[in-house]
Amino acid sequence: MIGKPTRLLLASLSILMSTGALADFTASPAEARAIAKEAYLYGYPVVAMYKTLYTQAVDKGGANFKAPFNRIANSAQVLTPKDSAVSSPNVDTPYSFVWMDLRKEPQVLTLPKIDDNRYYSVQLIDLYTQNFAYLGTRSTGNNGGHYMVAGPGWKGQQPVDIDRVLYSESNIAYALYRTQLFDEKDLGKVKQIQGGYKVQPLSSYVKQPAPAAAPRIEWPKPMATMTEGPQLFRYLNFMLAFAAPQDSEKDLLARFAKIGIAAGAPFKVNQLSAEQRKALEDGISDARAEFAAFKKDKLDTNQVTRADLYGSRDRLKNNYLYRYAGADQGLFGSSSDEIAHLKYVLDSDGKPANGARHSYTVHFAKDQLPPTDAFWSLTMYDAKTKQLVPNHKKRYVINSRMLADLKPDADGGLTLALQHHEPPKAEQSNWLPAPTGPFYAVLRIYLPKPEVGSGQWKLPPLTPLK
Structure with missing residues (x-):
């Protein structure tokens, strides 16, 4: 009530x-x-x-409408440059979305059991864009469960079969699901997993009468x-x-x-x-x-990384410049212990990356691939559009699941080619196509190991070929 x-x-x-x-x-x-x-x-x-x-939740006639409040929407697709709804789109993990109205009662999120080798997460975000909690592989495991999200004023009793109660600072909150996609052939499995994500009001979950409806909200048009x-x-x-x-x-x-x-x-x-x-x-x-x-x-020099811009209020310590930067660089970014985002904007000479001026390499020394308990990916973006880069190979990312198909260096390291022109056939396995102009690339490390956050592991430079 x-x-x-x-x-x-x-x-x-x-x-x-x-x-x-x-x-x-x-x-x-x-x-x-x-x-x-x-x-x-x-x-x-x-x-x-x-x-x-x-x-996503109010403008029912809009192109980007997902679902009304307290209902889940799933988006299971292999993204291409034609998908321009968001900037710097993530091609690793199809999304599911729930906007929660917590004014009258909590919402219960039910997660299915999924394969142990697949990463997934549910990022819980309050209206300040702070990540107040996570569910999923890192935080709750892959065995599924029932989790209740409550607003700041809720004082009710936790049902015995609820695994955890999570409190939002705001009476409206966002749940953003990520489910790892292995490749195009895996899309059906991802859709099956997404079909197991459920959300329902607490009253429905415990089979009791619903409280009186909350007052209707007059949403100002953007x-x-x-x-x-x-x-x-x-x-x-x-x-x-x-x-x-x-x-x-x-x-x-x-x-x-x-x-x-x-x-x-x-x-x-x-x-x-x-x-x-x-x-x-x-x-x-x-x-x-x-x-x-x-x-x-x-930011552009990586003295402050995206990892510093996202998290809970306790982590951000009311640093409003960082929170602003996070929204500017990518709204709803993940907390650093969940996903590390490292961005190539400048090359090793301190100049903006540009596919019309140079070809570039990123060299991982032997045993120095991104340290992760899940997987990593390197995705290319056009700096002008902030979208994936069209190319005839239809390759927009290189990730750790592709390692068996990549060509290692003679010393056991790995060198990736970030360039516009097509390299010789023998070197194409390691090629990430760049645009004919400014670009940036994002290295995402899912469930990064401690040496990423501590700085012990260093991001290798983006080196222009002279």
């Missing part, structure tokens, strides 16, 4: 929406600019997530520019109504309130003065400039 605090919040939200009241804007222009910078970094991932939520200017704060206010405030953020949210950011309050850009709007726009520009410098100096 809905508790009293939730009913009061929803009632307040209804009043605010009906009266059109605008939260107070009390900051001076200089203060507003500083707050807007902070709030933009904080809010961008939340609003970027809303875009996906709306397209705008093309919703993440680019002060309009972002309108969507942030809407989303914050579904997320309980955290003690560690009380002072932060109090500062945000000075520019009209408050859970459930309308944020009407057209009611801002010209001076107020300019202060917010300048603050947003400051935030973007800070990220651009961070990306150039830290």
Whole structure:
């Protein structure tokens, strides 16, 4: 059942929406600019997530609609360059999706037993884009089970046959499933596994009457520019109504309130003065400039890796620049103990990778292949489109399951060729086709061993052939 605090919040939200009241804007222009910078970094991932939520679970007529709330959708296919719904698509693990509305009761996720040699995971994500828990090979094993996901205000009793209860900071949460695909012939098996993924409300699971329905939500329609200017704060206010405030953020949210950011309050850009709007726009520009410098100096040089950008609140320690960077680089990225993402953007000379200028090699020394308890893959992307690279070989990835077909070096190492032009036939087994222009490649290590996170294992450089 809905508790009293939730009913009061929803009632307040209804009043605010009906009266059109605008939260107070009390900051001076200089203060507003500083707050807007902070709030933009904080809010961008939340609003970027809303875009996906709306397209996958709300917009039933949209091309990317998956399933309504609390129902599972599966996508089992071998991705090609024609699949452009997401940037940097993962060709290793077909996805399943569940958007969960936890306002009235928890949802129970049932997982089937699957083969011991196949990796799978269920990534549980709150509205802040934080990975609050995982299910699957690493965390719960491959024997299946029943797992309950509850919102922050749930106080009920755990059924005896529930293996684990997992709490979300927000009353809306996302479950993102990954199921390893071995090759095209394996697609039928993946579909069979996906058919065993189940989700149901707790009341249905324990065969009891359902609680009263939660109030209907009026979802604001996304705008093309919703993440680019002060309009972002309108969507942030809407989303914050579904997320309980955290003690560690009380002072932060109090500062945000000075520019009209408050859970459930309308944020009407057209009611801002010209001076107020300019202060917010300048603050947003400051935030973007800070990220651009961070990306150039830290991310592109791998001084900060994608592994640092994703995880729970405890892991991220409220580092909002990192959380912003994670949303920019790839929304819903995995935590580092689940999947390590290492990216080739620059070559060993510090220059952007470009298939029109060079051919490149990546050399793994003997016994220095990516250390993993599952598998690894190296995928090529066009830097302009952030999509897979069309090529007549229809090869978009090289992974550890292909090792028997790859040609080793004389000393037992392995050298991969990342280039646009086709190499001699005897060397084509190790060829990952690149575009005629800028590119990047992503090394994904599933269930990485400790030496990856510790830095003991080093990513080999992308070396241009002179």
